[in-house]
Amino acid sequence: MNNTEINNLLNKYWNAETNIHEELKLKEYYNSGKVAEEHQDAAPLFQIFKMESSINASNIEIKAPTETLARESRVYQLNKSWRAIAAVFVIALASIFVVKSTLNTGNTSKKATIVNVEDPEEALAYTKMALAMVSKNYRKGSDKLSIGMENVNKMNIIK
Amino acid sequence: MKTLLSFALTLSIFSGLFGQTDAIDKFFQSYQNDENFTMVYVSPRMFQMVSKVMEGQDDQEIKELVKDIKGLKILTTEKTPLAYYNEAIKKIPTSQYQVLMTVRDKGSNVKFLTKESKSDVIEELLLLVGGEDSFVLMSFVGQLDLNKIGKLAKKLDLNGAEFLENLDKK
Amino acid sequence: MRNETIIKALEGYKDKLYRFSLKIVGNQFDAEDVLQELMIKVWKKREDFAQIENQEAWCMTVTRNLCIDKIRKRKGDTKDISDYHTISDRSPTPDIIAEDKESLSMVMKLLNELPQNQKEIIHLRDIEGYTYKEISEIIGLTEEQVKVNLFRARQKFKEKIKHLNLQR
Numbered sequence: 456m457n458n459t460e461i462n463n464l465l466n467k468y469w470n471a472e473t474n475i476h477e478e479l480k481l482k483e484y485y486n487s488g489k490v491a492e493e494h495q496d497a498a499p500l501f502q503i504f505k506m507e508s509s510i511n512a513s514n515i516e517i518k519a520p521t522e523t524l525a526r527e528s529r530v531y532q533l534n535k536s537w538r539a540i541a542a543v544f545v546i547a548l549a550s551i552f553v554v555k556s557t558l559n560t561g562n563t564s565k566k567a568t569i570v571n572v573e574d575p576e577e578a579l580a581y582t583k584m585a586l587a588m589v590s591k592n593y594r595k596g597s598d599k600l601s602i603g604m605e606n607v608n609k610m611n612i613i614k
Numbered sequence: 615m616k617t618l619l620s621f622a623l624t625l626s627i628f629s630g631l632f633g634q635t636d637a638i639d640k641f642f643q644s645y646q647n648d649e650n651f652t653m654v655y656v657s658p659r660m661f662q663m664v665s666k667v668m669e670g671q672d673d674q675e676i677k678e679l680v681k682d683i684k685g686l687k688i689l690t691t692e693k694t695p696l697a698y699y700n701e702a703i704k705k706i707p708t709s710q711y712q713v714l715m716t717v718r719d720k721g722s723n724v725k726f727l728t729k730e731s732k733s734d735v736i737e738e739l740l741l742l743v744g745g746e747d748s749f750v751l752m753s754f755v756g757q758l759d760l761n762k763i764g765k766l767a768k769k770l771d772l773n774g775a776e777f778l779e780n781l782d783k784k
Numbered sequence: 785m786r787n788e789t790i791i792k793a794l795e796g797y798k799d800k801l802y803r804f805s806l807k808i809v810g811n812q813f814d815a816e817d818v819l820q821e822l823m824i825k826v827w828k829k830r831e832d833f834a835q836i837e838n839q840e841a842w843c844m845t846v847t848r849n850l851c852i853d854k855i856r857k858r859k860g861d862t863k864d865i866s867d868y869h870t871i872s873d874r875s876p877t878p879d880i881i882a883e884d885k886e887s888l889s890m891v892m893k894l895l896n897e898l899p900q901n902q903k904e905i906i907h908l909r910d911i912e913g914y915t916y917k918e919i920s921e922i923i924g925l926t927e928e929q930v931k932v933n934l935f936r937a938r939q940k941f942k943e944k945i946k947h948l949n950l951q952r
Contacts, residue, residue, distance in 0.1 A: 469859045469942040473936035475913055499891040508911045512802030515819050516750040517794045519787045519827060567651035578656045582664065582680055585688060585752050589741050590763050592717060592724045 456484065458491055465497060638740065638753050641705055642689055654688040658755075662683065679762050685755035692748045699723055699744020702751055711740060714760075721746050734761065790830060794823065797840045800912055801847045807907045808851035825850075835871045848904075861897045887948060894944050902937035905930055 460551075464481050467473045473481070484490065485501035572578045630679040643663075645651045665681050691698055703725065711727035718724075722745035729738040736759075794801075801822065806815040825846055826833055836842045898906065903925055908914045918928045925933070 466717040466841065469938050471915075471931055471938050475915065478913070496948065497941075499887045500941055500945070502888060503892055503895065507807075508801065510806065511799045511804050512816075515798060515802065515816055517791050517798055517823065519791070567646050568646050568652055569646070570652065570654045572654060572656045572660055574658060578660045578686075579664045579667055579680070581654060581688070582683065582686055583654055583676065584660075584824070585686055585754070586676070586679060586763075588743070588750070588752065589739070589754070592741060592743065593715070593726065593760075593763055608865050 456480070458493065461491070461494055466492065638687075638706070638738070641702070641751075642687060642753075645704070648691075650690045650693040651689060653690075654686070658684045658685040663673060674763065679758070682758060683754055683756040685753075687753040689751040690748055695747065695749035696723070696744050698749040699742060702742055702744075702749070706740070711738075790826060790833065793839055794826065797843060800840070801915055802845060803853050803911065804904075804907065805847050807903065808848065809854055814851075814854050818854060821850050822847055838918070838921065841918050841921045844908075845924075848922065868950070874941075889925045890944070890948060891941070894940065898937055898940070899927070899933075902940075905933050906937050909934060910923060 714726040714728045725742040727740040728736040739754040743750040805818040908919045919930045920927045
């Protein structure tokens with residue numbers, strides 16, 4: 456293709472008059488690495504098209520979501536007891552604090568109760584509890600984002 | 615005096631250990647003089663020891679997650695939780711965090727904020743919960759994988775009660 | 785419809801679905817979420833799925849709807865969608881030299897600032913190579929509207945590029 460042809464194609468392109476075949480020709484030209492000086496202006500655009508078209512979803516596995524569905528439904532069933540567990544978690548958390556603060560009776564100044572965990576077992580217990588809260592809320596959030604069974608049922612499939 | 619000293623000492627340790635996340639640290643510090651708050655700090659050094667304690671026990675999922683956590687901070691209060699929640703939302707520098715998720719459920723607000731490096735891996739995870747009973751802010755520092763957290767949710771459903779038993783023994 | 789058939793079909797266009805989703809929601813986390821949700825939708829409807837004439841376009845449409853739902857749900861968050869890191873935040877491949885970077889990011893910015901319709905149309909046409917008919921099916925506009933919007937978007941690029949050139 457000579458420069459005049461490219462110019463014509465580019466003009467048609469800007470005016471949205473190119474067909475898919477012509478657009479492919481332009482893409483090929485810009486990806487060839489032999490772009491004439493006068494056509495350099497449009498090069499970034501085609502470079503971006505090329506970059507974006509190379510993004511892939513290789514990390515996403517396509518599979519029948521039966522496993523997911525089964526899991527979600529179980530979570531849903533457990534939801535009620537989970538709430539209760541979570542509530543007790545908070546109570547457990549609070550009771551630890553109460554114990555800590557009563558031990559710390561010397562502290563009469565108006566300070567927050569600060570617990571600097573020094574025992575690995577205790578640290579692990581706190582961490583698990585914290586993670587439990589995180590994952591519970593994360594799950595709750597995910598459910599809301601309509602991954603959960605609850606929403607799947609409500610889903611209006613074909614719009 | 616002794617309390618004050620140890621307090622000052624603890625402070626200096628915190629600021630040293632959590633130096634890399636000073637924005638959220640400042641936020642924590644701003645509540646240090648408020649007697650309504652309780653703060654829990656688990657230091658990176660403690661997490662190193664935790665991973666030793668965990669050897670030979672516990673579930674793989676939990677191990678996987680805990681080994682990547684470098685620090686944990688919890689801030690909680692039972693006084694006017696919703697007000698503190700809203701205050702926290704305003705105070706936390708949103709330029710540094712991305713909102714991952716917001717959940718409103720029966721009068722309680724939950725927000726996940728993250729400081730991200732790449733794709734799913736986050737460097738810091740903030741969880742804010744403002745309910746009728748309590749306000750909780752948690753900060754996890756470390757490389758947290760959201761997929762792992764998702765998997766953990768499943769595990770914890772089954773093991774939650776067991777955790778509780780262990781805690782009650784304390 | 786057999787699972788393997790669906791898997792094979794979806795495998796064929798998952799990259800396109802992901803890119804389109806990423807374009808609309810602007811971050812990987814939500815884009816991946818959308819694909820998971822799409823899979824659930826497809827499987828829930830797997831009997832009807834076989835009857836769909838253009839499965840790819842249908843999947844693109846559903847993906848688009850899921851993305852829009854996702855964005856709507858996100859409203860009310862303290863941050864705007866535009867604050868999420870988008871593809872534009874990805875630094876171009878290292879072999880791109882520095883002087884190119886500036887014009888690249890200018891064009892990228894322009895691309896991201898296009899009105900939603902134009903952004904989607906440019907994406908579907910210039911990155912995925914869909915026909916006007918397919919695009920109109922996916923985003924629910926007439927072919928004429930698709931063309932007009934594509935024209936407007938490309939004219940903006942033309943102007944911008946001319947402008948860049950004058951500055952040099």
